[in-house]
Amino acid sequence: MQHVRTSGPGDQAAALDVAGVSHSYGSKRALNDVSFSIAPTTFTVLLGLNGAGKTTLFSLISHLYDTRRGSIRIFGHDVSRASGEALRRVGIVFQARTLDLDLSVHQNLSYHASLHGIGAGEARQRIAALLDIVDMPGRQHDKARSLSGGQMRRIEIARALLHRPSLLLLDEATVGLDIQSRAGILATIRKLVETEGIGVLWATHLIDEVEDGDHVVVLRQGGLVAKGKVADVVRTSGAGSIRDAFSRLSRIDAAGNAEISP
Numbered sequence: 001m002q003h004v005r006t007s008g009p010g011d012q013a014a015a016l017d018v019a020g021v022s023h024s025y026g027s028k029r030a031l032n033d034v035s036f037s038i039a040p041t042t043f044t045v046l047l048g049l050n051g052a053g054k055t056t057l058f059s060l061i062s063h064l065y066d067t068r069r070g071s072i073r074i075f076g077h078d079v080s081r082a083s084g085e086a087l088r089r090v091g092i093v094f095q096a097r098t099l100d101l102d103l104s105v106h107q108n109l110s111y112h113a114s115l116h117g118i119g120a121g122e123a124r125q126r127i128a129a130l131l132d133i134v135d136m137p138g139r140q141h142d143k144a145r146s147l148s149g150g151q152m153r154r155i156e157i158a159r160a161l162l163h164r165p166s167l168l169l170l171d172e173a174t175v176g177l178d179i180q181s182r183a184g185i186l187a188t189i190r191k192l193v194e195t196e197g198i199g200v201l202w203a204t205h206l207i208d209e210v211e212d213g214d215h216v217v218v219l220r221q222g223g224l225v226a227k228g229k230v231a232d233v234v235r236t237s238g239a240g241s242i243r244d245a246f247s248r249l250s251r252i253d254a255a256g257n258a259e260i261s262p
């Protein structure tokens with residue numbers, strides 16, 4: 001993986017720079033000294049089995065939790081010290097469903113547009129354009145309750161893009177969806193990298209969501225066990241495929257210890 005380091009905020013900075021981040025819930029260590037960077041306009045898969053620490057990392061990046069050990073920078077802006085500047089550049093789709101089911105698609109989106117200071121006229125145009133991008137054209141007046149799980153996810157993706165972020169984070173965005181909806185949403189997000197030039201961090205435990213050209217960051221029990229381009233991770237782990245590499249990298253012995261050192 002390309003590792004971009006800069007001394008301060010700016011366009012040349014990494015889209016996301018996670019440096020030496022640890023987090024504990026009481027005595028439970030959920031993340032342990034995790035460091036990686038993602039470059040702008042790349043699709044990076046954050047891979048980890050249940051409990052690997054993906055959601056904890058997203059909670060720190062989105063400043064739901066304060067980062068007490070290590071630092072997180074978004075385009076050079078420190079999430080703890082300049083959270084407004086940092087978070088303005090990021091859109092987030094959380095694992096849990098967050099649409100208000102009693103509101104229409106437009107009402108759900110325009111509420112968030114106003115939170116971002118987008119006026120009503122601009123919001124209307126932006127919403128129409130985003131519904132096209134997420135393959136839900138003209139669905140402004142549908143009640144959220146009437147949408148399928150996959151369609152709701154698409155609206156949540158549109159909502160995360162309202163303020164034109166340069167980095168999009170998605171936490172298990174396809175969980176609970178059928179195989180066709182999963183593939184469709186993944187294709188939509190991959191296209192966004194090309195057409196909108198945004199960087200994406202896609203968290204999943206599903207190895208079939210990884211493609212050969214992707215970058216991957218692999219977490220196991222809160223530790224980073226691999227990072228880089230798929231081909232590099234496959235080679236360094238001595239595996240024959242990314243599926244095989246993930247299986248080896250995620251392996252835990254009977255005593256609950258990791259079998260392969262990072």
Ligand SMILES: Nc1ncnc2c1ncn2[C@@H]1O[C@H](COP(=O)(O)OP(=O)(O)OP(=O)(O)O)[C@@H](O)[C@H]1O
Nearest residue numbers: 025028029030048049050051052053054055056057
């Ligand atoms: N609020 C909490 N209190 C205590 N422990 C927690 C809390 N949230 C997460 N953990 C623990 O921290 C570890 C990492 O959990 P996390 O949810 O970040 O992993 P994950 O990779 O997102 O898994 P999943 O895919 O199941 O959501 C797990 O051992 C989990 O049990």
